[in-house]
Amino acid sequence: MSKVLIYGEVKSGKLKKSAFELASEGRRIADALGGEVGAVLIGPDTEKYAAELAKYGVDKVFLVDGPVLETYNSEYFAQAMAGVIKEKNSEIVLFSHSMQGKDLAPRTAAKLGTAVIADCVSFRLDGTTLVGRRPMYAGKCFSEWSATGTPQIASARPNVLETAEVAKAGAVEKITVEIDSSRATYSTKELNLDTSGKVDLTEAEIIVSGGRGMGGNDYTLLEEMAGTLGSRATVGASRAAVDAGWRSHSDQVGQTGKTVTPNLYIACGISGSIQHLAGMGSSKVIVAINKDTEAPIFTKADYGIVGDLFKILPEFNKELKALLSE
Amino acid sequence: MIKACKDANEALARFKDLFVKPVFSGFILKGDFTVKSLVCLKQVPDTETQIKVMPDGSGIVTDGIKYVINPYDEFSVEEALRIKEKMKAGDVTILGLGPDRVVEAIRTALAMGADKGIHVSDDALLQADPYCVAEVLAAVAKQTEFDIIFCGHRAIDDDLGETGAILAELLQIPQVTLVTKIEVAADKKSVTCERDVEGGKEVVESPLPCVVTSQKGLNEPRYASLPGIMKAKKKPVDKKSLGDLGVTIEAKLKCANFTMPPERKAGQKFEGMEPADVAKTVVGLLRTEAKVI
Structure with missing residues (x-):
């Protein structure tokens, strides 16, 4: 037994x-x-x-x-x-x-x-x-x-x-289990897996996430940073970014998206609504980059950076690259 | 077309109090057209609600909570309506469990365009676990005609996300969970669905009837229109108790010791620094202090 x-x-x-x-x-x-x-x-x-x-x-x-x-x-x-x-x-x-x-x-x-x-x-x-x-x-x-x-x-x-x-x-x-194959069920027609090796949000150790402050669907800066951080890192998004059509629904972090628990969550241009904070509040370490010093995300962030993410992220990526190549 | 007649007669029987005009019955008899959707709907606190736990830890403080339709159930309502519209006919029944306030949620779905509601109200349903809820839903389903039962893939209150699958098993029909696209076959005997799987999508074909659980991405739900709201007031909402359904439920799960999450405090904040300096500082801290990279 x-x-x-x-x-x-x-x-x-x-x-x-x-x-x-x-x-x-x-x-x-x-x-x-x-x-x-x-x-x-x-x-x-x-x-x-x-x-x-x-x-x-x-x-x-x-x-x-x-x-x-x-x-x-x-x-x-x-x-x-x-x-x-x-x-x-x-x-x-x-x-x-x-x-x-x-x-x-x-x-x-x-x-x-x-x-x-x-x-x-x-x-x-x-x-x-x-x-x-x-x-x-x-x-x-x-x-x-x-x-x-x-x-x-x-x-x-x-x-x-x-x-x-x-x-x-x-x-x-x-173990032999008699499977009753007469029970009605679906049949799989196609399986389209992302072969890029990108880790799912819920299993990622590091998430670089973008919100309304991204201003559009260009997430290159975030993708690059996730790339620098390696195969256990991936890109997420806030509800605002998903609802604006900038990112796919499967990228959404928050109460109506995914609840995530990475070791490191980097929130870029995310103000931090209640439903978003609920979805990522259990992350081990939170970094927030936002130009609004009053953004609620700063009340939860271990490291809060007030400033322009478009200027900070390239520098951040440069520093990460230098550190991780050591 | 024996099946067509049978379906039409059944449809007529079910619609008899709604549509009594012979002209409508003539329309119905034209063929096998209806897709009958049963949409299970839960009422949950709005996502912007600040949840507070009762001092004795027995549950959450419900005073002042604004309740809405579970967002995933809203996708279900919308999808059932779209299927009905695409097929030019059909029937969308909303099924809600819980206290009287649930009727508001049912009426909202009726205002979006659903045809009728069923409200199961019983004190025994307070804090019912997913198995018990599924038993009640199954009992209603057995008394209702349906091709597709929609459930949200989870409710954003307890976040258990299992009622749909349990319901499918109790009814011994297929489940297609986490669905982002649905196409009903022309013969209305099957559905082709796109569903989320780890790291991608899967396309599956399921015979009808089946249970579909809705995932974000399925659609953008409509708002109820003013005429819709007016019409909804006259649509029937059938109230049932567990006794009416002949169901007795026995808890499979119990919950206790509600607590608030550990308070997260703001850490260090860097303001007015040059991008290169602040990047160097924070990246350094992530390595030496936080030890996460």
Whole structure:
């Protein structure tokens, strides 16, 4: 029996970092309860990931494969996941609150007659009950959630839980789950992934974000700076910039966009409305560049620069380049 | 065209109190045309609301909150209306759960152009978790004809974002989540949707009926017009209790210990410095003090 079960998400032939975050958290929980951590990998050719999971404290890796599991599909993957949870009598199940996790976790939970404690930023145990702390209103407040029955299913915000290397066996077990492919579901026609290697906002470690003060859709200065900062950096935007059509909806940070938690958030020409501050207020370090000294963003910024972003950003980029090439 | 007749008869039955004129029934009988949308709508505090937590941590202070339609549900209402307009006919039903104030949100959607509303009001629904909400929505859906059920991909209050998927599972129909584009097939048996996936977009085709969850980018919702607001007053809003629906709910999740986020204080502010100097200073601090680069 695996007391704690995690779902290992694979993207572009690699386990996502969130899988290690979940494995590490699963290990901490299982150690406190006295139990094993299992990880589920769904799809073809996943055995190769078992060793990596073992490094982060996974005792057993359960592989589920089958004809309809070649590409992700909410219905089939949820059947597979629910099948393993039932077979292993898992008490606690952790997903990542990624795009795929948001789709998969609730469908899996519903098959087991429960709901998901979604988007948690930390966990604790109250006896054998898992308590997830999670932001609400895009981070304007927090609350603690728990499930009333078993399994207790939760999802964790990517990039928040700490990874810790604890070597365990990671023994591989192939599990056969009977997938009912007669259940109605969608079929994938096209998958258009951005191959530039750009990291998603919710998983970026550094975000360079632009708002109304950008004055138009030319974000070259921000793109350049993100480029200087490397592959874990990306460009975001405020609602004003998105609503003006300067940036795509997927770039929006805030209550009606994405809630982000990077190590460094650089707000350029963003005044800092309540809904924007909610969406990025949990960033570890905030830099704000704005010409209005009264802008609310300065009340949250660790480093506030009052001035013209078009003059400051090129200098900033130059300094970063010099520093990072050392 | 047996299906067409059947649909038309069903449509007629459902429209009987609204459209009694024979001329309209003649129109309906012309063919298989309607796309019936059931739009689930939640009322949430406006995004500019300053949230305050109650002293005992049992919830948030609701006094003085201005409530609006959840923005993602607004995209749903708009999309259902656009599908109806494109198909030249159809039916858009708004389904809202919660206290009496929810009727305002339903009326707003009716003023945008939706046809009728269903309001499920029951004390048991206060603080209901997504599973319970989905059970209630499913119970209504089972009594309603629909091709597409729209849900927002999340509500901007609890931010759980799971009701749509749970509802789809309870009804044993497909879910297409995080949708930014919808095209209903000419035969009205399927939809092609563009949806957000990590680092890109996916195009999927789903048979109908299905649950679609709306993502930003789907459309720009219209404002209710004055004539729309006037008309909305006369549109039916059917009130139901859990008893009427034959549903009893049992909480799957519970929440407690509401707290405010750690207070973030303003740090250092640099004013009136030369761009090159301030850039050098701050970049230096990010390395030596903040240690983030």
